[in-house]
Amino acid sequence: METKLQKLKKRLVEINDLESAAALLSWDQSTYMPSGGAAARARQMATLGRLAHEKFTDPAIGKLLDDLRPYEESLPYDSDEASLVRVTRRNYEKAVKVPPSFMAQLTSHSAKTYQVWTEARPANDFAKVQPNLEKTLDLSRQLADFFPGYEHIADPLIDFHDYGMKASTISAIFAELRQQLVPLVQAITAQPTVDNSCLHQNFPEGQQWAFGLEVIKRFGYDFERGREDKTPHPFTTKFSLGDVRITTRVKENDLGEALFGSLHEAGHAMYEQGIRKDFEGTPLAQGTSSGIHESQSRLWENLVGRSRGFWRFFYPQLQAVFPNQLGSVSLETFYRAINKVERSLIRTEADEVTYNLHVMLRFDFELALLEGRLAVRDLPEAWRERFEADLGIVPPDDRDGVLQDVHWYAGIIGGAFQGYTLGNILNAQFFETALSVHPEIPAEIEEGEFGTLHSWLKENIYQHGSKYTATELVERVTGGPMSIEPYIHYLRGKYGELYKL
Numbered sequence: 001m002e003t004k005l006q007k008l009k010k011r012l013v014e015i016n017d018l019e020s021a022a023a024l025l026s027w028d029q030s031t032y033m034p035s036g037g038a039a040a041r042a043r044q045m046a047t048l049g050r051l052a053h054e055k056f057t058d059p060a061i062g063k064l065l066d067d068l069r070p071y072e073e074s075l076p077y078d079s080d081e082a083s084l085v086r087v088t089r090r091n092y093e094k095a096v097k098v099p100p101s102f103m104a105q106l107t108s109h110s111a112k113t114y115q116v117w118t119e120a121r122p123a124n125d126f127a128k129v130q131p132n133l134e135k136t137l138d139l140s141r142q143l144a145d146f147f148p149g150y151e152h153i154a155d156p157l158i159d160f161h162d163y164g165m166k167a168s169t170i171s172a173i174f175a176e177l178r179q180q181l182v183p184l185v186q187a188i189t190a191q192p193t194v195d196n197s198c199l200h201q202n203f204p205e206g207q208q209w210a211f212g213l214e215v216i217k218r219f220g221y222d223f224e225r226g227r228e229d230k231t232p233h234p235f236t237t238k239f240s241l242g243d244v245r246i247t248t249r250v251k252e253n254d255l256g257e258a259l260f261g262s263l264h265e266a267g268h269a270m271y272e273q274g275i276r277k278d279f280e281g282t283p284l285a286q287g288t289s290s291g292i293h294e295s296q297s298r299l300w301e302n303l304v305g306r307s308r309g310f311w312r313f314f315y316p317q318l319q320a321v322f323p324n325q326l327g328s329v330s331l332e333t334f335y336r337a338i339n340k341v342e343r344s345l346i347r348t349e350a351d352e353v354t355y356n357l358h359v360m361l362r363f364d365f366e367l368a369l370l371e372g373r374l375a376v377r378d379l380p381e382a383w384r385e386r387f388e389a390d391l392g393i394v395p396p397d398d399r400d401g402v403l404q405d406v407h408w409y410a411g412i413i414g415g416a417f418q419g420y421t422l423g424n425i426l427n428a429q430f431f432e433t434a435l436s437v438h439p440e441i442p443a444e445i446e447e448g449e450f451g452t453l454h455s456w457l458k459e460n461i462y463q464h465g466s467k468y469t470a471t472e473l474v475e476r477v478t479g480g481p482m483s484i485e486p487y488i489h490y491l492r493g494k495y496g497e498l499y500k501l
């Protein structure tokens with residue numbers, strides 16, 4: 001049996017090599033590729049993607065998985081070998097259910113829709129992309145139908161990002177959270193507006209860049225196994241466990257943009273850098289779900305990076321970098337500025353408190369669209385109504401309304417948004433657990449020391465990669481199921497104090 005497992009592993013590593021090569025081409029496309037390379041690059045990535053898919057859906061893989069079943073069943077559930085077979089089988093069974101011709105159709109439709117969206121958004125012209133989006137919805141439903149037996153049509157699509165989560169579970173958690181958040185947002189926005197103009201002076205790019213690098217180095221992001229580059233949209237990508245890269249964007253008139261972007265991506269990257277080396281090249285060597293991944297990025301960005309203790313250490317250093325801009329701005333003013341809560345239009349720029357309302361609106365619309373309760377043509381109006389109800393403002397146009405996020409216009413409708421809010425809920429739950437085991441963590445953060453926290457995350461979350469599902473991991477780490485309590489407790493504590501509620 002050992003030899004069959006070796007055989008399987010060898011094939012998986014080869015497939016991973018193809019995928020990693022495609023990821024490198026994609027990274028290069030976003031960072032340094034001259035625009036003249038675009039057409040050939042798209043083709044090259046498609047070729048590698050197709051080869052990887054063909055290799056993975058080869059019936060020989062299915063045969064190996066079948067042959068390995070008795071061996072897997074003879075081992076404890078959480079042994080590395082059983083986990084590798086289990087996770088590979090799960091991915092394999094999913095991959096073989098979708099015909100390659102359908103995938104090709106979806107990919108080509110997505111590419112076209114993305115192109116139309118890049119024109120429709122600046123022109124504030126939803127009608128231009130509406131027929132494409134209708135087709136996307138149709139294809140999204142078809143995709144779900146390759147996985148019969150679901151409870152809700154969104155479930156198979158959610159499964160691609162957050163394995164094991166169901167629309168019904170997420171809806172229930174979101175409803176509970178929304179009940180708490182809407183009044184909290186109302187209470188906060190009834191208070192005087194916070195002045196965050198200190199963040200909107202001129203901050204030269206080079207100094208911003210260097211400061212961000214300094215912080216993430218201290219966090220424990222390993223530059224021997226990573227690097228940071230500039231792109232219009234920040235992301236994290238991995239070519240191996242020894243090469244996990246991040247990107248960020250810099251705005252000279254907005255100090256938060258590059259800094260918090262870097263902290264966020266470093267959180268994603270540290271998760272991947274922390275996976276056990278012997279998982280390299282296998283399906284176990286990646287973060288286990290989008291919700292867990294977001295919990296790790298947001299933990300470093302928000303729970304650490306927007307905390308008062310963190311800035312007690314770093315603010316004097318930041319002031320030394322920008323003496324003219326921040327020399328006379330107090331720590332308290334700065335702390336309030338980076339935690340300003342406001343009703344705003346754009347999800348990606350939203351604060352910790354309102355952010356989830358942006359996500360829930362999208363999640364609910366995805367369910368309504370997939371169920372057929374909402375038509376694509378009615379989406380802009382539905383967006384305005386819901387936005388006003390939840391956030392108290394009406395988007396003045398579709399550009400900053402229904403057209404703002406790329407997700408639906410570059411992929412399918414369903415599954416891509418819930419991870420952000422699951423991440424917010426889970427980061428608080430994980431952090432609370434870490435503090436109960438290591439009450440010294442906040443004091444260390446005030447000293448610019450992150451070793452205890454980083455080690456705890458490595459030990460409890462990072463190292464396991466995809467060995468455990470999100471649900472299993474939450475149980476193992478916190479001793480209970482996912483719960484919104486720690487997150488609500490965190491928000492009430494922090495923002496209650498900030499806004500004197």
Ligand code: ZN
Nearest residue numbers: 264268294297
């Ligand atoms: Zn993220």
